[in-house]
Amino acid sequence: MKRPFRIAVTGAAGSISNSLLFRLAAGEVFGPDQPLILQLIERPEAMEALRGMAMELEDCAFPLLHNVRLHDNIQDGFSNVHFAFLVGAKPRGPGMERADLLSANAEIFSAQGRALNDYANPDVKVLVVGNPANTNALIASRNAPDLSPSQFTAMSRLDHNRAKGMIANRFGCNASDIRKVAIWGNHSATQYPDLHHATAMGEPVWPELDPKWVDEEYIPRVQKRGAEIIAARGQSSAASAAQGAIDHMRDWYFGTPDDDFVSMCVVSDGSYGVTKGIVFSFPVRCRYGRHEIVQGLPIDEAARKRIETTEKELIDEKAGVEHLLPAETEAAHLNLRTTLRSGASRYGEEDTLDDSEASVLRTDRVL
Numbered sequence: 622m623k624r625p626f627r628i629a630v631t632g633a634a635g636s637i638s639n640s641l642l643f644r645l646a647a648g649e650v651f652g653p654d655q656p657l658i659l660q661l662i663e664r665p666e667a668m669e670a671l672r673g674m675a676m677e678l679e680d681c682a683f684p685l686l687h688n689v690r691l692h693d694n695i696q697d698g699f700s701n702v703h704f705a706f707l708v709g710a711k712p713r714g715p716g717m718e719r720a721d722l723l724s725a726n727a728e729i730f731s732a733q734g735r736a737l738n739d740y741a742n743p744d745v746k747v748l749v750v751g752n753p754a755n756t757n758a759l760i761a762s763r764n765a766p767d768l769s770p771s772q773f774t775a776m777s778r779l780d781h782n783r784a785k786g787m788i789a790n791r792f793g794c795n796a797s798d799i800r801k802v803a804i805w806g807n808h809s810a811t812q813y814p815d816l817h818h819a820t821a822m823g824e825p826v827w828p829e830l831d832p833k834w835v836d837e838e839y840i841p842r843v844q845k846r847g848a849e850i851i852a853a854r855g856q857s858s859a860a861s862a863a864q865g866a867i868d869h870m871r872d873w874y875f876g877t878p879d880d881d882f883v884s885m886c887v888v889s890d891g892s893y894g895v896t897k898g899i900v901f902s903f904p905v906r907c908r909y910g911r912h913e914i915v916q917g918l919p920i921d922e923a924a925r926k927r928i929e930t931t932e933k934e935l936i937d938e939k940a941g942v943e944h945l946l947p948a949e950t951e952a953a954h955l956n957l958r959t960t961l962r963s964g965a966s967r968y969g970e971e972d973t974l975d976d977s978e979a980s981v982l983r984t985d986r987v988l
């Protein structure tokens with residue numbers, strides 16, 4: 622019997638978790654033979670709802686689910702966890718400016734970064750789902766001086782899946798026939814869903830597409846899909862967001878296929894000229910539990926402009942929370958080479974990445 626993984630989920634009584642927790646417990650992320658302990662975290666006022674969720678989990682009699690723990694504090698909730706899904710966040714209230722939303726969440730995520738640093742397993746892998754996800758992930762990472770920035774990611778996988786689904790519809794094929802779609806930038810309406818490198822059933826899609834359709838229909842529709850769903854069902858995306866989180870963590874853990882890439886928001890190492898030290902969605906590949914930004918994709922002028930627009934938004938977001946970014950972690954986030962300690966990332970290596978298995982496995986990362 623394998624040793625159980627400890628998984629923390631914040632916002633565990635919310636809508637996304639209502640889908641995520643059951644699929645985690647069913648083995649959809651870590652496989653059908655990996656036992657789990659769920660450490661579920663909520664605000665004190667939502668603990669009763671969380672208790673209801675735990676009863677339902679119990680009633681499923683999941684063979685992989687060893688234990689469910691309920692926590693109203695992050696210190697106990699993050700204790701020894703190997704993976705953390707940070708789903709809970711403060712929603713935008715009436716009259717709240719974006720800057721207020723940013724700073725309200727900044728405080729939550731700086732405390733969570735510190736608690737992960739102090740209480741989680743040193744190899745913890747963190748996925749931030751709660752919005753504004755990219756900047757929340759940056760704040761958490763900057764407040765975790767003993768962890769590598771490569772251990773913190775934010776979710777653009779829902780956007781990636783949306784982008785894939787919409788192009789599959791266009792070509793009349795299945796989403797699994799589409800490869801190499803990329804989301805660049807922020808999980809917001811400035812994100813850039815890029816089809817230049819995408820293939821459908823092995824053939825490039827770009828030559829088949831009308832650029833006007835891409836610019837005026839496809840890109841805005843992916844960017845605003847969240848709002849379209851709220852307008853249609855009166856609630857924000859929940860099951861599809863859970864699917865994005867499942868795909869993100871599963872691929873990070875098990876790896877991505879060689880003939881494809883996925884989108885993940887990771888700390889920028891300056892690839893493609895993107896400002897270092899912001900959390901930005903890139904096309905990435907994962908192997909041996911590590912993510913690496915896909916290098917060398919051609920970027921034309923129009924794509925460059927779109928990347929710069931979303932980059933600027935993230936720079937502005939970062940400026941708005943600068944007071945919560947400790948100076949002591951700045952260098953590690955600007956020079957990712959110095960953070961290779963855990964072997965979790967190949968950031969900062971020269972242009973030619975060393976693919977040898979010996980180098981990949983040298984640090985013996987054991988969960």
Ligand code: NAX
Nearest residue numbers: 632634635636637663664667709710750751752776779862
């Ligand atoms: P819900 O409002 O249904 O649930 C959020 C839960 O988080 C609530 O139960 C609340 O009590 C809890 N919570 C709030 N602050 C907390 C804290 N500090 N510690 C622990 N728990 C806390 O929202 P839901 O629909 O589940 O969405 C959760 C978050 O995901 C939101 O911020 C939402 O904007 C974001 N999303 C991010 C997406 C992405 O692609 N990155 C897509 C979907 C979603 O919009």
